[in-house]
Amino acid sequence: VYRASGDPTDSTEFLHFAVPASGLARRPDGSAFAPGDSVLITITVTDPTRLIARFEPAGLQFSRGNPAELSISYEHADPDLDGDGDIDEGDSFVEQRLRIWRQANPGAPWHAIPSALFGTIEEIEGGIFGFSSYAVAF
Numbered sequence: 123v124y125r126a127s128g129d130p131t132d133s134t135e136f137l138h139f140a141v142p143a144s145g146l147a148r149r150p151d152g153s154a155f156a157p158g159d160s161v162l163i164t165i166t167v168t169d170p171t172r173l174i175a176r177f178e179p180a181g182l183q184f185s186r187g188n189p190a191e192l193s194i195s196y197e198h199a200d201p202d203l204d205g206d207g208d209i210d211e212g213d214s215f216v217e218q219r220l221r222i223w224r225q226a227n228p229g230a231p232w233h234a235i236p237s238a239l240f241g242t243i244e245e246i247e248g249g250i251f252g253f254s255s256y257a258v259a260f
Contacts, residue, residue, distance in 0.1 A: 150181030177253040189249035219260040
């Protein structure tokens with residue numbers, strides 16, 4: 123569970139998304155990008171308590187050789203990751219299994235994507251090849 127700070131001016135970053143210069147591959151209609159083209163990307167946090175974000179436009183594709191990069195921080199998540207009421211080795215067990223998960227369409231199954239966990243900074247990173255919903259889970 124991600125705890126809200128209660129401060130409406132809070133600008134704590136929990137998600138970082140970057141597209142490398144040669145990262146755009148295909149538009150949602152399947153057409154290729156020409157040099158110098160751009161696209162408006164929208165990220166909507168659909169569930170801040172579960173760290174779920176939806177990326178649009180749906181169907182946008184990134185380069186297989188140079189994908190977009192997504193980092194999600196769980197620094198402000200409830201440290202009782204296993205939900206048993208205390209903070210112990212069970213939470214460390216869960217933390218080591220955290221990954222970024224992808225849901226192609228609302229209601230579709232979630233699938234883990236290759237992710238790198240950086241526990242000392244409480245962050246998870248992964249390469250993104252297309253847009254859908256992404257979340258942190260184990």
